[in-house]
Amino acid sequence: MKRSLRGVTIKVCGLTDPDEALAAVKAGADAIGLVLHPTSPRAVMPAQARRVSDVVHAMSPSRVRVVAVVVDAEPRAARELAAQIGADAIQLCGDQQPEDWVGFPLPILRRIGVEPSAEAELLAWRPVAALMVLDHPSGPGGSGRPVDHAIASRLCQRAPCLLAGGLGPDDVAAAIARVRPRGVDASSKLEAEPGRKHLGRVTAFIGAARPALARAHGRFGAFGGCFAPETLVPILTELDAAWRQLREDSVFRAELDQLLGDFAGRPTPLWPARRLSEVLGCEVLLKREDLLHTGAHKLNNTLGQVLLAKRLGKRRILAETGAGQHGVATATACAQLGLECVVSMGAVDAARQRANVLRMQLLGARVEVVHAGQRTLKDAVNAAMRAWIADPLGSHYVLGSALGPHPFPSMVADLQQVIGEEARAQSLAAGGLPDLAVACVGGGSNAIGLFRGFLTDDVELVGVEAGGTGPEQGAEHAARFASGAPGILHGCHTFLLQDDDGQVLPTHSISAGLDYPAVGPEHAALRASGRARYTWATDEDALAGFDLLARREGILPALESSHALGWMLRARDELRGRRVVVNLSGRGDKDLDLLQDRHGELERLRERSGALP
Amino acid sequence: MTRPSAHGTVFLEARLAQLRADGRRGLAPYITAGDGGLDTTLAVLRALDDAGADVVELGLPFSDPVADGPQLQAAAERSLALGTNLRDVAEVVRRLRSGDDDAPPSDLPIVVMTYANLLSRRGWGSAIGLLAAAGCDGVLVADLPLEEAVVLRIACAETGLAPLFLVAPTTGADRLAQLAAASRGFLYAIGRVGTTGVTTRFDEDTQDYLGRVAEAAGARAVGVGFGIAGPDDVSAALRHADLAIVGSALVEHLHRAVASAPHPSRAPALAARAATTFLEHLSEGLNP
Numbered sequence: 001m002k003r004s005l006r007g008v009t010i011k012v013c014g015l016t017d018p019d020e021a022l023a024a025v026k027a028g029a030d031a032i033g034l035v036l037h038p039t040s041p042r043a044v045m046p047a048q049a050r051r052v053s054d055v056v057h058a059m060s061p062s063r064v065r066v067v068a069v070v071v072d073a074e075p076r077a078a079r080e081l082a083a084q085i086g087a088d089a090i091q092l093c094g095d096q097q098p099e100d101w102v103g104f105p106l107p108i109l110r111r112i113g114v115e116p117s118a119e120a121e122l123l124a125w126r127p128v129a130a131l132m133v134l135d136h137p138s139g140p141g142g143s144g145r146p147v148d149h150a151i152a153s154r155l156c157q158r159a160p161c162l163l164a165g166g167l168g169p170d171d172v173a174a175a176i177a178r179v180r181p182r183g184v185d186a187s188s189k190l191e192a193e194p195g196r197k198h199l200g201r202v203t204a205f206i207g208a209a210r211p212a213l214a215r216a217h218g219r220f221g222a223f224g225g226c227f228a229p230e231t232l233v234p235i236l237t238e239l240d241a242a243w244r245q246l247r248e249d250s251v252f253r254a255e256l257d258q259l260l261g262d263f264a265g266r267p268t269p270l271w272p273a274r275r276l277s278e279v280l281g282c283e284v285l286l287k288r289e290d291l292l293h294t295g296a297h298k299l300n301n302t303l304g305q306v307l308l309a310k311r312l313g314k315r316r317i318l319a320e321t322g323a324g325q326h327g328v329a330t331a332t333a334c335a336q337l338g339l340e341c342v343v344s345m346g347a348v349d350a351a352r353q354r355a356n357v358l359r360m361q362l363l364g365a366r367v368e369v370v371h372a373g374q375r376t377l378k379d380a381v382n383a384a385m386r387a388w389i390a391d392p393l394g395s396h397y398v399l400g401s402a403l404g405p406h407p408f409p410s411m412v413a414d415l416q417q418v419i420g421e422e423a424r425a426q427s428l429a430a431g432g433l434p435d436l437a438v439a440c441v442g443g444g445s446n447a448i449g450l451f452r453g454f455l456t457d458d459v460e461l462v463g464v465e466a467g468g469t470g471p472e473q474g475a476e477h478a479a480r481f482a483s484g485a486p487g488i489l490h491g492c493h494t495f496l497l498q499d500d501d502g503q504v505l506p507t508h509s510i511s512a513g514l515d516y517p518a519v520g521p522e523h524a525a526l527r528a529s530g531r532a533r534y535t536w537a538t539d540e541d542a543l544a545g546f547d548l549l550a551r552r553e554g555i556l557p558a559l560e561s562s563h564a565l566g567w568m569l570r571a572r573d574e575l576r577g578r579r580v581v582v583n584l585s586g587r588g589d590k591d592l593d594l595l596q597d598r599h600g601e602l603e604r605l606r607e608r609s610g611a612l613p
Numbered sequence: 614m615t616r617p618s619a620h621g622t623v624f625l626e627a628r629l630a631q632l633r634a635d636g637r638r639g640l641a642p643y644i645t646a647g648d649g650g651l652d653t654t655l656a657v658l659r660a661l662d663d664a665g666a667d668v669v670e671l672g673l674p675f676s677d678p679v680a681d682g683p684q685l686q687a688a689a690e691r692s693l694a695l696g697t698n699l700r701d702v703a704e705v706v707r708r709l710r711s712g713d714d715d716a717p718p719s720d721l722p723i724v725v726m727t728y729a730n731l732l733s734r735r736g737w738g739s740a741i742g743l744l745a746a747a748g749c750d751g752v753l754v755a756d757l758p759l760e761e762a763v764v765l766r767i768a769c770a771e772t773g774l775a776p777l778f779l780v781a782p783t784t785g786a787d788r789l790a791q792l793a794a795a796s797r798g799f800l801y802a803i804g805r806v807g808t809t810g811v812t813t814r815f816d817e818d819t820q821d822y823l824g825r826v827a828e829a830a831g832a833r834a835v836g837v838g839f840g841i842a843g844p845d846d847v848s849a850a851l852r853h854a855d856l857a858i859v860g861s862a863l864v865e866h867l868h869r870a871v872a873s874a875p876h877p878s879r880a881p882a883l884a885a886r887a888a889t890t891f892l893e894h895l896s897e898g899l900n901p
């Protein structure tokens with residue numbers, strides 16, 4: 001099968017050794033280039049290339065692409081060579097003509113020398129080449145000399161391009177910010193000696209390039225982006241610039257830290273839940289975001305964004321809410337910082353989270369109940385976006401999860417990262433890193449906040465989506481990874497529950513906060529790279545998880561957070577003997593009405609799950 | 614890809630150049646495809662052509678149209694309830710182009726307006742190819758800014774379909790120049806900060822902004838849309854622009870006609886008549 005180059009953003013070129021190739025893949029490379037041009041200092045013989053390609057495919061059967069780099073090869077020779085070494089794509093660097101390559105069986109990368117006349121060549125290759133590699137115009141490529149950034153930036157507007165030309169760990173981030181390419185390609189600056197990669201440099205290069213690419217486009221691998229109506233685009237650009245600046249600003253940071261500490265109650269504890277651990281047969285550490293002021297992690301985000309909005313001179317704050325926790329947290333930040341607050345909430349959610357509607361109103365916010373569509377979180381986001389489009393200059397939209405158009409997914413994750421940073425330090429102080437970190441995933445903000453603390457550790461990351469009445473296609477749920485497909489909603493490209501035409505499907509979850517058809521784009525990328533895995537818990541699993549925590553630990557968790565516990569109950573065998581940090585993202589007071597209706601079920605579920613009372 | 618018809622960028626731009634050469638300004642009605650059924654859509658397109666529409670914006674409805682106000686959201690919901698999809702829209706345009714027992718072939722310029730997910734779901738190349746092959750002239754994607762439009766522009770370049778871009782009052786001068794250079798057919802100026810369907814006041818600030826857009830567009834035609842409802846709005850909108858785009862007001866008017874049909878089979882004829890009278894009414898704004 002022809003495997004596309006769509007997700008390829010970081011290519012490491014000129015590998016000659018299987019172990020080095022594996023290390024590059026492990027460090028996060030999306031593509032490995034094998035140079036088959038005999039006079040290159042990085043040339044490999046076909047037999048050795050085959051060995052490299054085989055180990056790469058064995059380790060990463062679906063994600064990583066092996067690219068055969070040739071100079072003057074003709075289509076037939078190139079096809080044979082690619083087959084011989086098991087390449088997924090071919091990179092052409094010589095005097096080939098695009099017409100000759102129409103219908104070539106593998107995706108093509110085309111080297112383009114960056115010079116004023118390059119646009120014509122790029123346009124000629126565009127119908128046949130899936131990716132352009134922008135390199136210095138001297139020689140057939142790999143000269144290691146930097147390219148003209150102004151020209152390269154224009155070329156990147158005309159076709160998907162990888163920026164090359166002597167990029168290394170120190171300059172890749174700045175080059176990405178200026179040129180905004182789809183991705184990058186590096187070789188010589190990552191070497192210890194010609195043909196041998198320096199693994200520290202490869203890791204540092206990928207570590208610098210990934211976040212820079214994410215920041216340049218709000219792209220996380222193939223996901224993310226900024227799919228917003230034009231009216232908002234200049235506003236989002238300004239927001240992005242403001243956030244980049246303020247996140248490094250010590251005065252802003254100090255003000256936010258004081259709010260998070262003395263107002264909101266950070267750090268939140270990491271509780272060794274001994275009685276729960278006994279039942280589950282593993283060691284459970286609960287990250288107590290339920291103890292944060294207003295009862296959920298949402299305040300970490302709203303304090304940061306409302307403070308930012310104030311700096312930008314906005315007078316009014318808009319927000320959407322599902323469970324009402326984000327609405328309450330926004331109303332709270334607005335009351336504290338003195339801004340007007342309008343919260344959109346679907347009519348179904350306003351009914352099932354009545355107490356939170358009143359809380360928002362008591363905090364001085366106006367609650368706009370939305371009667372369109374399915375009347376849940378998705379429709380509240382639509383309404384809040386429209387309100388923002390109507391007043392983009394005077395208002396700031398405080399998006400409540402790691403979702404939406406760039407810069408929201410990055411910014412919200414930056415603000416929630418404190419959860420993971422604390423949890424990491426606390427777990428180390430309590431005896432060592434966990435084996436797993438688990439969180440429920442609605443839009444994904446509490447989960448990404450936790451995961452970011454452990455991304456570079458040997459800690460398994462597990463996200464739990466809402467399985468509703470069952471995660472199968474056609475059943476009622478919000479398990480995007482179980483039966484969704486990549487799509488574009490509310491400003492970003494991510495996993496989405498949609499029909500064959502691309503219309504967004506209705507969702508269901510017992511918890512309003514997880515009842516949403518799309519998932520944050522960083523999670524889509526973490527899943528694609530295999531760094532995190534995603535599973536689901538049904539409504540009943542969540543009720544069982546709720547019941548367990550209430551009776552064994554004296555904590556009433558939010559139904560959202562109960563999904564993480566419900567999954568653990570179901571996955572007890574797998575977890576036995578392991579150390580697990582669970583994000584207890586919120587407390588359950590808001591869910592009392594709903595639990596009153598389903599109280600009778602709890603005992604039955606307790607018996608079924610076999611958990612001790 | 615070979616094209617079955619002469620439609621696309623070249624055709625659309627030639628038509629708009631002719632409009633200018635004749636010293637005229639024009640009307641570009643927007644309708645939601647499939648609202649009232651596809652036969653209604655076809656009948657309305659034919660009526661708009663007969664009544665002198667210069668371009669039609671044909672909306673392919675999406676479940677979550679964030680750039681649209683309540684009227685066009687409601688129209689999208691009605692159309693989706695009948696199952697309208699991309700293939701249906703292509704098929705309506707194909708029928709319009711080929712003609713049948715009821716009407717001769719029509720070369721009314723058509724720009725499809727939609728949201729990114731409906732094209733990305735099918736695959737950009739395949740979706741654009743389908744619209745081009747059916748005889749559409751252009752495509753405009755409400756939630757696809759220039760920076761995300763690389764693949765769309767490639768697909769358009771390969772099929773000859775015109776990619777149109779929007780500018781807004783919030784768009785700065787540099788960006789305006791980029792969008793004017795990238796847009797084919799015409800440049801779509803959003804008349805007001807906000808979603809569709811709310812009245813635009815053509816005050817001095819708005820006219821200044823539209824003047825800047827016209828200047829940036831140069832030889833490229835400019836269409837102004839969002840909140841244009843009657844002949845006075847049309848005449849104000851056309852002070853600096855070539856085309857006045859009329860959406861929500863027309864869609865509501867057509868919906869009332871469809872809803873008044875004593876039997877569904879009568880809906881296409883009633884909607885067509887309503888389209889004709891509405892366009893005639895708007896045309897008063899062309900000759901103030």
Ligand SMILES: Cc1ncc(COP(=O)(O)O)c(C=O)c1O
Nearest residue numbers: 325401442443444445446513586
């Ligand atoms: C307590 C709690 N946890 C989790 C969520 C889900 O959101 P996210 O995935 O962004 O953390 C919500 C949303 O309302 C919530 O209130």
